[in-house]
Amino acid sequence: MIDEDFLWRTILVLYRQKLIENLERFTPGERKIADFIIASPDLLKELSSQQMAETLGVSQSAIVKFAQKLGLRGFTKFKMALVEEWGQQISDHKQNSSHLHNDISSQDSLSVVAEKLLSEKLNAVRKTTDSLDMVQLKTVTNLIQSAARIHIAAIGSSALVGKDLAWKLIKIGFNIFSEYDSHVQLTIAQTLTKQDVLLAISFSGQRKEVLLAAEIAKNKGATVVAITSLQDSELRKLADYTLDTVSDEPRWRSSSISSRSAQFCVTDLLFMALLQINDNEGIKMIEQSRSHIKKLL
Known part of the structure; x- marks a missing residue:
């Protein structure tokens, strides 16, 4: 027997990219839901299907049907799988955002790197003086x-x-x-x-x-x-x-x-x-x- 939880997690690894690639194929209501999920998946931790419907100005049934369209049985399962996948993304991001030097990470822009280097050098010169x-x-x-x-x-x-x-x-x-x-x-x-x-x-x-x-x-x-x-x-x-x-x-x-x-x-x-x-x-x-x-x- 197939483990449905495992199947949901497997499907979800690909779901965000699929959403992004298929935005133009969704109906206006579905696209509104997809845009929200892509931009703010972490907010779903606190939202019920009813609260999400009120936030987006769509019907609760529209959200349930959208989850089913993704191959997941209802909003609750959809949210559980999404939160788990999002948490893994955050974990992977933190691992990949390695420190290059003190507070400087691989994710910093060059302008941020410049400011951090300036602060570090000025701090050393001031403390030494x-x-x-x-x-x-x-x-x-x-x-x-x-x-x-x-x-x-x-x-x-x-x-x-x-x-x-x-x-x-x-x-x-x-x-x-x-x-x-x-x-x-x-x-x-x-x-x-x-x-x-x-x-x-x-x-x-x-x-x-x-x-x-x-x-x-x-x-x-x-x-x-x-x-x-x-x-x-x-x-x-x-x-x-x-x-x-x-x-x-x-x-x-x-x-x-x-x-x-x-x-x-x-x-x-x-x-x-x-x-x-x-x-x-x-x-x-x-x-x-x-x-x-x-x-x-």
């Missing part, structure tokens, strides 16, 4: 200003932040190293002395490559400055000075967008502080660099 110890920032600025050499230890996206800072400081005359290869970073770290500074950039503060470079540099007498998150970490314990970065990173993410924004906030502040100290010579070197580059155009 509010949390910075400006006295320590000034101390670190002076240490970098007087250092014989500056070496940046970082990997992944933090290495991009380090390379950006290195490029900025090179333009105003600083002797700074920023290599992507962790083996090279360790090699440079072992050449540092007490006249040098190692900038260790790591949001987690737990990356082995960065920790080892910082440990080697400290053993050689160099000053270790960590640009890291507020969480307790091995890097915070090892560093002589820390500049804090704050972002909503514990949530699910596809890329280190907010932590990188927070890191750029700190490194850009460092650059501006050093440019203030070296304003005359620094601006002169930037203009000279710009002039040389124009010759390539």
Whole structure:
């Protein structure tokens, strides 16, 4: 014997698409019912056939006959099957609407994605700025200003932040190293002395490559400055000075967008502080660099 409930569910998997495809074939009264079902199937959870008839301005018998036309025995069975199929659609939608990054889902429009990214980045920059110890920032600025050499230890996206800072400081005359290869970073770290500074950039503060470079540099007498998150970490314990970065990173993410924004906030502040100290010579070197580059155009 065929399970009628199973048969109704099977028929209903196809029913909404059939309604959409056959709208032009329905009578005006049937089309009114079909339009309502396609647009608001969830509302049927609370409506009886009589209430639906009153809502649409049709007879109760018209709704019953429409359900029978779909191959279902009466409105009650029709509603039960519809609610079940709709619930499955909602469940499938939620599964398919996967998170791509924090609050951003695959269903968001590009304008919504843009707004969410802007909010995330601004939040990271604001929280980082509010949390910075400006006295320590000034101390670190002076240490970098007087250092014989500056070496940046970082990997992944933090290495991009380090390379950006290195490029900025090179333009105003600083002797700074920023290599992507962790083996090279360790090699440079072992050449540092007490006249040098190692900038260790790591949001987690737990990356082995960065920790080892910082440990080697400290053993050689160099000053270790960590640009890291507020969480307790091995890097915070090892560093002589820390500049804090704050972002909503514990949530699910596809890329280190907010932590990188927070890191750029700190490194850009460092650059501006050093440019203030070296304003005359620094601006002169930037203009000279710009002039040389124009010759390539």
